[in-house]
Amino acid sequence: MHEKKKTWLTFLFEVIVLAVLFTIVQYAITVGLINQSYHINITSMCINIILAVSLNLINGFTGQLSLGHAGFMAVGAYASVIMTNNLGMPFIVGILAGCLAAGIAGFLIGVPTLRLKGDYLAIATLGFGEIIRVVLQNIDYVGGPAGMVGITRLTSWPWLYASTIVTILVIVNLINSSYGRAIISVREDEIASELMGINTTSYKVLAFVVGAMFAGLAGVLYAHFFYIIKPETFGFLKSFDIVVMVVLGGLGSTTGAVIAAIFITFLTFALQKYAAVRMIIYSLILIIVMIYRPQGVMGSKELTRKTFARIWGGKK
Amino acid sequence: MSLLEITNLHKSFGGLSAVLKFNFRLDTQELVGLIGPNGAGKTTVFNLITGVYKPNGGSIVFNNENIAGLAPYNICKKGVARTFQNIRLFKDLSVIDNVKIAFHKNVNYNLLNTILRTPAFFRGEKIIEEKALEYLKIFKLEDKRDEIASNLPYGEQRRLEIARALATKPIMLILDEPAAGMNPQETRELMQLIEWIRQDFQLSILLIEHDMSLVMGVCERIYVLDYGQIIAHGLPEEIRNNKKVIEAYLGEEVG
Numbered sequence: 001m002h003e004k005k006k007t008w009l010t011f012l013f014e015v016i017v018l019a020v021l022f023t024i025v026q027y028a029i030t031v032g033l034i035n036q037s038y039h040i041n042i043t044s045m046c047i048n049i050i051l052a053v054s055l056n057l058i059n060g061f062t063g064q065l066s067l068g069h070a071g072f073m074a075v076g077a078y079a080s081v082i083m084t085n086n087l088g089m090p091f092i093v094g095i096l097a098g099c100l101a102a103g104i105a106g107f108l109i110g111v112p113t114l115r116l117k118g119d120y121l122a123i124a125t126l127g128f129g130e131i132i133r134v135v136l137q138n139i140d141y142v143g144g145p146a147g148m149v150g151i152t153r154l155t156s157w158p159w160l161y162a163s164t165i166v167t168i169l170v171i172v173n174l175i176n177s178s179y180g181r182a183i184i185s186v187r188e189d190e191i192a193s194e195l196m197g198i199n200t201t202s203y204k205v206l207a208f209v210v211g212a213m214f215a216g217l218a219g220v221l222y223a224h225f226f227y228i229i230k231p232e233t234f235g236f237l238k239s240f241d242i243v244v245m246v247v248l249g250g251l252g253s254t255t256g257a258v259i260a261a262i263f264i265t266f267l268t269f270a271l272q273k274y275a276a277v278r279m280i281i282y283s284l285i286l287i288i289v290m291i292y293r294p295q296g297v298m299g300s301k302e303l304t305r306k307t308f309a310r311i312w313g314g315k316k
Numbered sequence: 317m318s319l320l321e322i323t324n325l326h327k328s329f330g331g332l333s334a335v336l337k338f339n340f341r342l343d344t345q346e347l348v349g350l351i352g353p354n355g356a357g358k359t360t361v362f363n364l365i366t367g368v369y370k371p372n373g374g375s376i377v378f379n380n381e382n383i384a385g386l387a388p389y390n391i392c393k394k395g396v397a398r399t400f401q402n403i404r405l406f407k408d409l410s411v412i413d414n415v416k417i418a419f420h421k422n423v424n425y426n427l428l429n430t431i432l433r434t435p436a437f438f439r440g441e442k443i444i445e446e447k448a449l450e451y452l453k454i455f456k457l458e459d460k461r462d463e464i465a466s467n468l469p470y471g472e473q474r475r476l477e478i479a480r481a482l483a484t485k486p487i488m489l490i491l492d493e494p495a496a497g498m499n500p501q502e503t504r505e506l507m508q509l510i511e512w513i514r515q516d517f518q519l520s521i522l523l524i525e526h527d528m529s530l531v532m533g534v535c536e537r538i539y540v541l542d543y544g545q546i547i548a549h550g551l552p553e554e555i556r557n558n559k560k561v562i563e564a565y566l567g568e569e570v571g
Contacts, residue, residue: 170431177430177437178416178423178444181409185417188406195366197392197421197484300408 010305022161029157041269043225046160047218048261050167052245053254054214057171059243060252060300061180062207063187064114065122068129069215069242071109074136074234076102076216077223081148084224091154095163095220102216103209105132110208114201129239136231147230148223155225163221167214172254174210183207187252248289250296255303260296319344319488319520320365325374325384327364334360335544338374342488347514347521349535351528351555353564357544358524359401362492365522366398367391379487393421397486399477401493401524407466411457411476414465415448418483448483455479471502475509482513488520489513495527503527507534532556540564 025042028034034042055069079101080094089097113124137145174180185193186200193200223229245264249256267285271278289297318341325338335357342348352358363369365376367388376384383391406414425440452458455475460468465476474494481489491510495503507530514521525531531538532552539549542564548555555561 173431173433174427178420178425178440179427179430181413181417182420184409185406188408189404191368191388192400192404192406193417194388195368195392195398196418196480197389198417199387199389 018165022158025161026157037269040225041265042157043155043160043221044269045262045265046164047222047225048242048245048265049164049258050214050218050221051242052249052257052261053167053171054211054218055242056246056249056252056254056257057175057183057207058211059246060250060257061175061187062183062204064204064208065118066125066208066211067122067236067239067243068109068125068127068132069211070234070236070238071129071132072102072106072212072215073219073222073238074132074229074231075105075212076219077229077234078136078142078148078219079216080220081151081223081229082142084154085148085151091159091224094154094224095159095217098216098220099213100216102219103213105216106209106212107205110205110212114204114208126236126239129234129236133231133235136234145231147228147233149228151223151227151229153225153227155221160221163217167217168254168258171210171214175254179203179206184252244286248286248296250298250300252300253296253298253302256296256298256301259298318342319346319379320522321375321377322365323375323377325361325364325376326372327360327369328372333544335364335371337545338541339546340539342520342522345514345518345520347510347523347534347536349523349525349531349538350541351525351531351538352541356541356564358541359492360544361541362398362490362522362524365391365490366396389421392484392486395485395487396490397481397484397488398490399474399481399492399494401496403473403477405465405473405477405480407464409465410462411465411468412445412448412452412461414476414480415451415483416444418480419444419447421484451479451483470497474498474506478509478513482517486519488522489517490522492524493526494523495525495530500529503530506530510534 025034029039051069051073055066058064058066076098080098083089083097084091084094109125109128113121113128116124136142142148175183182193182198183203183206185196185198186203190200219234245260246257248264249258249260267282271281274281320340320342322338322340325335325340326333327335338361350358350361360369364371367383367386367390370385374384375382378394378396381394383394383396406417423440423444425434425436429437429440449458449461452461455478457472457476457479460472465473468476478491478494494510495506498506510521510523511534513519523531523535535552537549538552538555540547540555540558540561547560547564548558550558
């Protein structure tokens with residue numbers, strides 16, 4: 001009984017921390033403490049967290065190297081803008097449409113490609129990501145190479161914050177369950193996993209679809225913040241950016257993905273003033289991390305309640 | 317009553333027939349050994365039964381159902397579990413998680429329960445946890461529940477693999493060289509364990525082994541495989557004195 005009460009108190013405490021964080025930023029935005037460039041920075045950070053955490057589900061937990069994450073982001077972005085701008089639907093419909101469209105795209109691409117392993121899968125997903133981009137470039141309805149412009153800014157801080165938390169919650173809850181163990185067992189040993197009665201193909205597809213849906217969500221938020229979307233924004237370089245975050249954070253660590261997403265966003269932001277040496281410093285940092293910590297910042301470990309309790313010197 | 321009936325099983329890789337005209341029978345709660353020199357095709361037979369390979373011909377009737385060519389996860393659901401010659405644990409996962417994965421095929425909450433963390437989820441997880449602990453206790457691994465599987469000593473990894481296989485609730489257990497790399501003392505303990513598992517879980521066991529003392533000691537009947545074909549089968553006594561078997565293992569006499 002005591003244990004149960006303690007769990008509830010911890011939960012309540014966490015909710016309060018999250019609410020306070022939300023309120024502080026919201027207040028700062030309303031009062032004008034946060035200027036335009038910081039605002040952009042915070043938005044990119046949340047979008048990057050969503051992208052990294054969702055790709056980590058595919059690359060880190062399921063062990064399927066996907067290089068087409070930006071493609072799903074594009075599908076989500078375009079589908080939602082068609083809903084909101086072209087058809088005049090409310091933002092929530094755009095969000096749902098974006099996630100759904102990206103999820104369907106993930107399913108259609110996942111079913112044929114997930115039979116492939118390792119490098120072959122990586123190349124196939126890279127190819128599909130490019131196909132999505134080229135197809136968008138050639139559809140006049142969505143503006144072709146020029147993309148879609150004049151998108152209303154609907155991505156507000158509450159939407160961003162809620163989306164980020166929902167993404168993390170859904171993926172953490174999924175991973176810490178019997179379904180999550182099945183997904184991880186695919187990464188650990190596919191043959192042993194099959195022989196334990198797990199239909200590995202269907203779990204790979206499941207992880208791929210869930211990952212794609214959240215990439216779609218990131219696309220929706222991106223499109224409705226930056227006023228404009230172009231196919232080339234979602235090229236394979238964007239996919240690589242996300243892969244870098246996941247590898248830097250540690251494959252198979254959600255907290256690692258979050259930390260890496262925040263770090264890389266701030267790094268890019270901080271280096272903007274030194275445009276000439278920006279990429280050199282950025283690359284150097286990546287090289288140094290990979291030499292001294294090839295498993296990523298967090299490895300496959302997570303920061304959990306227990307870790308925090310240890311840090312604060314609690315008993316448990 | 318025969319539980320497993322294999323007739324005319326055939327598997328070839330390219331032009332090489334790894335298994336040819338393979339006939340085999342295993343009765344309910346019987347313990348049968350499959351032996352043969354290196355490269356005779358023993359593990360191929362196991363892979364065919366468990367669905368890792370698809371046979372080119374022949375039938376595998378398990379529990380009155382032809383399972384030849386089914387996917388491994390479906391064959392597992394019919395009640396076949398196995399261990400591997402070179403242990404295949406989920407290395408980076410904890411000992412208890414290794415066993416928990418075996419219960420996934422009977423998981424009694426759905427994805428929505430999982431994401432929303434409904435009471436059904438917690439109930440289901442509790443059941444899985446309790447059941448997994450039961451199996452760890454049987455195999456004296458409960459103290460190591462949170463240890464990473466690859467950090468266990470070799471003998472315990474073998475035990476964990478058997479525990480994990482049993483957790484899928486099989487009717488038939490297939491052990492691929494369970495004594496590989498064990499010393500005589502460990503092999504003796506393993507023999508007792510296998511015998512005890514069979515009684516307690518009421519299993520039929522199919523065993524591949526190189527260690528003759530183990531095979532002769534526990535198996536009721538033995539099949540001998542050479543070049544993908546059965547060259548002899550019978551009681552351990554008969555096999556020990558079978559001329560063909562001695563030839564296959566030691567070579568022909570000159571003269």
